[in-house]
Each structure stands twice: as structure tokens, then as C-alpha cells.
Amino acid sequence: MIMLRSFLNALRGLPRPAVVTIGVFLALGLFGPYVTPHDPNAQDLLMAHTGISAEHWLGTDHLGRDTLSRLVASARTSLVGMSLVLVIALSVGVTIGTIAGFKRGWVEEVLMRIVDVGLAMPSLIVALAVIGIFGTGYWNMILALALAWWPGSARISRAVAVGVMNRPYIESLRVLGASPARIYFNHLLPTTIGAVLVYATAEAAAVALSIATLSFLGLGIQPPTPEWGQMLVDALPYLEEMPMQVVLPGLVLTAVVVGFNLLGESIALNRVPVPLPRRVLKQRRSIATTWRKATT
Amino acid sequence: MLEKTALLSVRNLVTRFKSVERGKWITAVDDVSIELAPGEMVGLVGESGCGKSTLGRSIVGLEKPQAGRIILDGVDLSTLSGRTLRERRRAIQYVFQDPYASLNDRQTIGEAIAEALIIIGVVDKVEQRRRIRLLLDQVGLPDALADRYPRELSGGQRQRVAIARSLAVEPKVLICDEPVSALDLSIRAQVMNLFLKLHKELQVACLFIAHDLALVRQATTRTYVMYLGKIIEEGSSGELYAQPSHPYTRALLGSIPTADPRIEASRAPPAIFGDIPSPTNPPSGCRFRTRCPDAMPACASDPPPAVELTPSHRARCVIAADLYEAKGGSVGRNHYAGA
Amino acid sequence: MTAPLLQARNLSVDLFTVRSALRPVDDVSYSVGQGETLAIVGESGSGKTVLNFAPIGLMPTGVVTDLHGSLRFEDIELVGLPAARMRRIRGGRIGTIFQDPMSALNPALRIGRQIAEVAELHLGMTSVQAEARALDLLKLVRMSDPESRLRQYPHELSGGLRQRAMIAIAVAAEPKLLIADEPTTALDVTVQAQIIALLKDLQKRLDTAIVLITHDMGVVASIASKVAVMYAGRIVEYGSVDQVLLEPRHPYSTGLIAALPRPEDKAGTLFRGLPGAPPIMGAPQPGCPFAPRCPLVVDYCTDVRPPLAPAPTGSAAACHVVNDVPHREMAHA
Numbered sequence: 001m002i003m004l005r006s007f008l009n010a011l012r013g014l015p016r017p018a019v020v021t022i023g024v025f026l027a028l029g030l031f032g033p034y035v036t037p038h039d040p041n042a043q044d045l046l047m048a049h050t051g052i053s054a055e056h057w058l059g060t061d062h063l064g065r066d067t068l069s070r071l072v073a074s075a076r077t078s079l080v081g082m083s084l085v086l087v088i089a090l091s092v093g094v095t096i097g098t099i100a101g102f103k104r105g106w107v108e109e110v111l112m113r114i115v116d117v118g119l120a121m122p123s124l125i126v127a128l129a130v131i132g133i134f135g136t137g138y139w140n141m142i143l144a145l146a147l148a149w150w151p152g153s154a155r156i157s158r159a160v161a162v163g164v165m166n167r168p169y170i171e172s173l174r175v176l177g178a179s180p181a182r183i184y185f186n187h188l189l190p191t192t193i194g195a196v197l198v199y200a201t202a203e204a205a206a207v208a209l210s211i212a213t214l215s216f217l218g219l220g221i222q223p224p225t226p227e228w229g230q231m232l233v234d235a236l237p238y239l240e241e242m243p244m245q246v247v248l249p250g251l252v253l254t255a256v257v258v259g260f261n262l263l264g265e266s267i268a269l270n271r272v273p274v275p276l277p278r279r280v281l282k283q284r285r286s287i288a289t290t291w292r293k294a295t296t
Numbered sequence: 297m298l299e300k301t302a303l304l305s306v307r308n309l310v311t312r313f314k315s316v317e318r319g320k321w322i323t324a325v326d327d328v329s330i331e332l333a334p335g336e337m338v339g340l341v342g343e344s345g346c347g348k349s350t351l352g353r354s355i356v357g358l359e360k361p362q363a364g365r366i367i368l369d370g371v372d373l374s375t376l377s378g379r380t381l382r383e384r385r386r387a388i389q390y391v392f393q394d395p396y397a398s399l400n401d402r403q404t405i406g407e408a409i410a411e412a413l414i415i416i417g418v419v420d421k422v423e424q425r426r427r428i429r430l431l432l433d434q435v436g437l438p439d440a441l442a443d444r445y446p447r448e449l450s451g452g453q454r455q456r457v458a459i460a461r462s463l464a465v466e467p468k469v470l471i472c473d474e475p476v477s478a479l480d481l482s483i484r485a486q487v488m489n490l491f492l493k494l495h496k497e498l499q500v501a502c503l504f505i506a507h508d509l510a511l512v513r514q515a516t517t518r519t520y521v522m523y524l525g526k527i528i529e530e531g532s533s534g535e536l537y538a539q540p541s542h543p544y545t546r547a548l549l550g551s552i553p554t555a556d557p558r559i560e561a562s563r564a565p566p567a568i569f570g571d572i573p574s575p576t577n578p579p580s581g582c583r584f585r586t587r588c589p590d591a592m593p594a595c596a597s598d599p600p601p602a603v604e605l606t607p608s609h610r611a612r613c614v615i616a617a618d619l620y621e622a623k624g625g626s627v628g629r630n631h632y633a634g635a
Numbered sequence: 636m637t638a639p640l641l642q643a644r645n646l647s648v649d650l651f652t653v654r655s656a657l658r659p660v661d662d663v664s665y666s667v668g669q670g671e672t673l674a675i676v677g678e679s680g681s682g683k684t685v686l687n688f689a690p691i692g693l694m695p696t697g698v699v700t701d702l703h704g705s706l707r708f709e710d711i712e713l714v715g716l717p718a719a720r721m722r723r724i725r726g727g728r729i730g731t732i733f734q735d736p737m738s739a740l741n742p743a744l745r746i747g748r749q750i751a752e753v754a755e756l757h758l759g760m761t762s763v764q765a766e767a768r769a770l771d772l773l774k775l776v777r778m779s780d781p782e783s784r785l786r787q788y789p790h791e792l793s794g795g796l797r798q799r800a801m802i803a804i805a806v807a808a809e810p811k812l813l814i815a816d817e818p819t820t821a822l823d824v825t826v827q828a829q830i831i832a833l834l835k836d837l838q839k840r841l842d843t844a845i846v847l848i849t850h851d852m853g854v855v856a857s858i859a860s861k862v863a864v865m866y867a868g869r870i871v872e873y874g875s876v877d878q879v880l881l882e883p884r885h886p887y888s889t890g891l892i893a894a895l896p897r898p899e900d901k902a903g904t905l906f907r908g909l910p911g912a913p914p915i916m917g918a919p920q921p922g923c924p925f926a927p928r929c930p931l932v933v934d935y936c937t938d939v940r941p942p943l944a945p946a947p948t949g950s951a952a953a954c955h956v957v958n959d960v961p962h963r964e965m966a967h968a
Contacts, residue, residue, distance in 0.1 A: 481891060481894065514901075552853060
């Protein structure tokens, strides 16, 4: 409950375009496969590279697969991949970060130095190296990205946890004689997860982009699974004749990345005061006018 | 003096922190001994940075002292650890200065108090509800508040909730760290009176940590004065305020302005210099000598002895006996001296 | 007598935020003469800070204030003054001192530079002249070892010294008026006494008027010449310091002053105080805002707004009851 409340609390007052974009992305990710007009993997070589038509709203690719269906179905691939990466990375990161923030002392020192090493290497390089060692494949990609992403969430979790541990309400629980387990599981962990989930929104963009990048390079999602990076690379040889088939997946991917970034940024800046919007000011002023009438 | 009857006895406590400057230590509490009898109201006063809060926090285990012993009900807490320590130490509760931060803002008042009850093993929901109602009533709050969140409450109400929660674990000692200084003027009396009422009804001993001397004088029977990590004077409140025998206590009392403009018009600023020095590098000998109007060469060499003025009144100053006789004061004007 | 330095007439402040519309200051009038000190006393949410900082344009981002009525400083009307002209006055002829010097000083600049900056800006000095002026100012605020303090950063100073530096900045351009918001609240009593002595001394030497915002009656008694007691955005009592502190008339001020612990109070006796809690800032109320906590309340207090009525002797109080029965009041005194 505490977790949900802190998450919803942080989501208030976010930019509407970003919320709509991400909302559509999540909806398609969840229900996309049920609403696609065609089977995204159904080939029809006779229908290859048709333009926009009543049957294929956004045309077809070089194998005659329906582009709209593939774009929609890719949302699921991306969402599932992204969620898996973030869930694994956050679980590891939050566990290590909160333990460091809870225990302090040498435990914190050791854990945070490990995290520092992880942070010192660019995430995509780490992912490429892991795939290079273990070979391509869906799960290898997920694990490679999770491995690249946990140090970031560990560092944030530790910072949040240290802050929470110094709050008087945790101190007053210690004075009440609450067991360390109670403080850790009932107060520290839920509060930290709530706060870190918010930061994860900003990371989601980078993870989505990395999945597409790896797939583009042929190291991530393998054909025929529909995926935006995959679609891009498939359409690339036909750039001259069918530029739309390259542009469309690129646009969709950009929209998702920008949406998550905007969301993440505005969450990060949630506490920074902004000038009062003119529309709100007008409403407030009209309230004040009624006072003047009432008092005179 | 209270050796036999003391409920809480702190002996030669030392608490140090690592300084931001490399390799340096701040000795916030330096060889301090204090005692509390059962049901006694005791004050601990001093300026910010004197270590009074650190002393309180060390007693409840929020800071780890480097040396010294804390004896509660005849049991030395430093010999205990883990669960037994937590259960023993629970008899000492702490009331924080900031009522806005001492409650989890995502828990309702009822949940917060219930948690304290669960910690002491009251798991029955009906019993919990009965006790929550009782505790809220004890601190003068309606039990409808149990379903509210802290953000819906005023500062005074939150402080009452924090007190109610401390009482849930049936403490014998309450350590109150500036419990009313974050509250509005007109609310302070209400909360102070609550402490007096609880003290009378429940026989809890209280250690009031405060910088407001007038408040401490009226609420307590005994007062400790702390300066740069040391207790420099202790005594029954009445006597300490009427016959302050350490130049620092005199300066403190002489600095409190009264609400009477006629007195203030003729007041000379206290003959005390500057601010409290940094505790990383305290002055040698007597720690107050750098600000003391009566400092002499001898003060720099040795720490001053504790001069026993009456069996319950001691001051660490070479001229304490003279100051004790002089009553009122050369150092500024102390309007408490006359009373 | 010449016109007062600062005069507020029926000044109201409407304050708008993303969440709500409030009236923190509701129809107040007061004046401060040259060299005088007016203490504005009130609890949190009484509007005392908004009253002083909204007219000089010091409000946080995201908050818009509308001023009504009049506030004249020397011969300038501050209500409706363009921001650019306000900037020239603020820091120049009106100096400000804040409660927390640590957050009001720039942590990355040396003390000397921060003071010199004000002198450059408002007195048109060159940087060399301004540095010399900074040294003079540190001597003026009686800082020990001023030459080396000039080169120190705020974090290297103690709380009392920081507040002195802050005061030096406030008086750098020789202001006619100093607005001091709880200047001693964050300080210890021994340091507080020193800072009050310094403010009094500066006032005498520079002939500045001071508006002191505080909740501490002791500070009021030691420095103020006039007092305005605020409650829920209104001035409920206004008079000389002797009148208000020694013979308060409004039940709120009476209660506040009576609540202060006195030397003759026995240890262990109950503290005197007011019942209830101060109101939360909001829309203006029709009647007397103190009515719910007032011991003298009568039925029409909640409906009819009491005017701040001057009494033949004593302070002006905004209370139906004490103004209706002046005889009983005088017999009491």
C-alpha cells in the first residue's frame, strides 16, 4: 500500500503528451496482439512492398507482412523485454542499494565500490561484451542488459535509503524497539521501491533504445519476432523504393523514447517550482473577486 | 547522590563523530554523567552545538557512544545486545523536535500507533483499537483522528500523536528533545501541560532538552547546564536559576530578554564574547574561558574542579563559590535571581 | 510632524498558488517613522512575512500576489510599482535581513565579495572602492578580525558571524528602512542578545527605520518602539511597545503575553496558554478570526468584523468587546 501511494503521488502533474504516448504504448504492449488487423508474421510475397491501401493501412514489407500489425506487435516485444530488464536490474539494484543504506559501514563501502566499477563501464558496451561471451539469444540479451543496468538503480536506491534511514520517523521506530527486519521490510524497502520506480521511468527510454539497437545489430531479438529495430534493419536495403518502411518503426521508437524521457524528466523536476500558469492564475483571481464583493 | 534510587544513570559517556576535516574528531559528549530518579522531571539546557541532543540520542541508542555506561533500572545497557537490548531500552522513549518528520506520512495515525503496539506484542486487532483510543484520549486527541494522515494534522496535534505512540510502549523515561520549539507560541503551553499531566498520571521521568530556559525552569525540578560537551553546572532548578554559579549559566540567564520594555531599556548586553567555539578543537583547561568575562590564567591550564555548593548543586568553575554567594549577577542582568 | 517613512493604508494581499487562493493579509494599516522600530508579532500563518515581503516583490516562484490598498515608502507608491523600479529600491533604500543567513548568503562567494556587490550595484562604486567599503561595513557590524573575514566563505563562519555578515549586506547601501524577518530566531540566546544590541546600535548611527518580524515578545520588548500584533492576516492590536506589552487590550495579545513563563511561576505549575489552534490561511472571514478561541466572545463576533479602533488611552484593538466597555478596561488598568 505504502509503495502504491508513493508511486501515484509522484505521478501527479505530469506532461499530458508524454502520459498519452506512454499510455498508448502500454495499452498496445498489453493488448496489441489481439487488435492487430493481420497476423504480423504472415508472409505474402505477392503482396510485398505495396504502398498504403485499404487492406494494409501502412503498406507491407519486403516479405509482404502487414506493417501496421508488425508495428503494433512490436510494442509487446519491447514492453516485455524492457520490463524484464528493469525488473531484474531493479531487484538486484534495490536489494544491494537498500542493504548498503541500511547497514552502512564496511558493508556499504564494499557494495558501493562494486557498483562504482559497474557504473564506470558504458551500459551498451557491457551488454555487447556479455552477448559476445554467451552468444546471441533473447534471454542472453535480457540478462546482458540487466547486468548493464543494475548499478545505476543500486546507486539511486542507496541514496534514497540513506535519506530515509536518517528521517526521524525511522529513528523513532528504532527507539520504539522495532526489529531491524521490521524497519527494513515494512518501512525502508517499500519507500525506497516507490521512489526508485519513479526513476525507472527515465531509465525505461534508454532500455527500449538499447533493445532496438541490439536487435538492429542482429544481437538482440531474432527474426521473425516483430521488433522496431529489427523492422528498421529489414527495410534498410529498400530505403530508396520504400522509405516509409524505414521511417515508421524509427518514428514509433522515437515517440516511445521521447515519451519516457519527458516523463522521467518531469518526475525528476517535480519538486522544482514553476511559474503559475496563466489559466490557473485567472481561476484563482476570479475566486478573489468574489471575496471583494462579499466584503464590500 | 542518587546512586541507590536512580532509574537512569549515565556514567562517563563519550560520543564522538568523524569531522568533515580529515582525521579530526568532534567530541560532542565528553565524559558526561547524569542521573534521573523515577518520575523525576529534569532539564538539560545549553546552546546549539553544546552536545545536548547528542547526549539524548546516545541514551536511546540513536548514536553509538565510544565510552561510558548507561544504566537503566540497575542493568548496564552496554552489556546487552540485539533483541534483549531493544526490549530493555524501549523503556526510554524519545520525543523529537520536528513533529512533521517523526511520523511516516504514508501511515494513518491509527496505523502508526498500532505499529508500536505490534512491536510490544499486542497483535489482537480489538485490543489494539481499544488501546489506540485510550492513548489518543490520554494525549487529548479525539479518536476520530486515528483514520487521518499526519499531513492533515497541525503541528501541535502531530506532536501529541508522537507522544501517544511513545506512551504505547509504556516507557519509564521520556527524553524530550526541544519538544515545543517547532510549535506556535499559543500551542506550546498546551503541549508542555500535557507533559506535566502525563508525568503526574503515569509517573514517567522526563529529561527535557531545551534552549528555552524559562520553559525548563517551570517544568523541571533539577537542571543540567551543558557547554561544549561537558556538564558545567547542575542543581535543583530553583537554586540554579536563583544562584547560578558558573559564568556561563549566568550569561545564559542574563541573555533571555523579558517581555517588559522597561527592563529591556536598561539592559546591558551580556559580557560574553562571540559564539561557541568549534568542538573539533576545544579550548584547553576550562572550555568556557575563551568567552568568559572572569577568565584568569589558571583557567587555561587545568579543567576546573566540580565545586560542590550544596549537596545537590555543583558547578565546574574555580570561582563557583564566589559566584554562588554573589547571587544575581555581574554578567548581564538575571531577572530570575530575584524570584 | 513630517510624513512617515513607510505607510500602509488598507493594504491587502491576495496570494495565488497552483493549489489555492488565499488572503494572507487583509486590510491592514500601519506606519513607520524614520529611526523607528515597528515589531510585527504573530504566529506562523498570521501573514506577517507575506505582509512585508509581497510588497517588495520577494515571493517564491509559482506564487503570484495581488496587492490592494496603498503602501507608500518615502514618496513612492509600492503597490503597482514596476518590477524594475522595485529592484533598484530593494537592497538599496530598503535592506532585508532573513532568518537563516546560511541560505540567504551565496555559499560559493567570499563574504567580502558579497558585500561589495551590493555597494557596486546600489552606490555605483568601482570594485576597489566597494572592497574598501566592505571592510568598513564589517567593522561597522563589529566583526572581530574584519580583514580576514572578508576572504572567508559563509560556511567558515559561525551562526552569529553569518548573521552579522548578512546585516552588513543589508546596510551596505545605507538603507532608510531595514526589514528583518526573525533575525535572531535561528541563533542562541547569548548570540541573540549581541545581535539585538548591534541592530540597536546601527539604528542609532544610521538613523534607519526597522520593521522587525518576530514571534518573540522578549525581542520585541528589547528593540521595538511600536508593535502590531497580527492574527489571521489582520492587525488585531497596534500601539506603542509600552501600551501593547504592558497593557494589552485585545484578548489575543493579552493571552499571548500572559502565556510567557514568568520568574514567579512555581516549578511544576501548569503553563498558561490559549485554547485551540491558530487558523489556517484561507479566504477572508466575515467576523473576528479570533472568536473561536476568545474568552470574551459574544454572539455577533462571528458575523461582524471588528474595526481596529483607537482608544482614548492605550493601543488600538480590533475587538468588539474591549472597545464597547472602555470604562471597565480602564478601571482594570
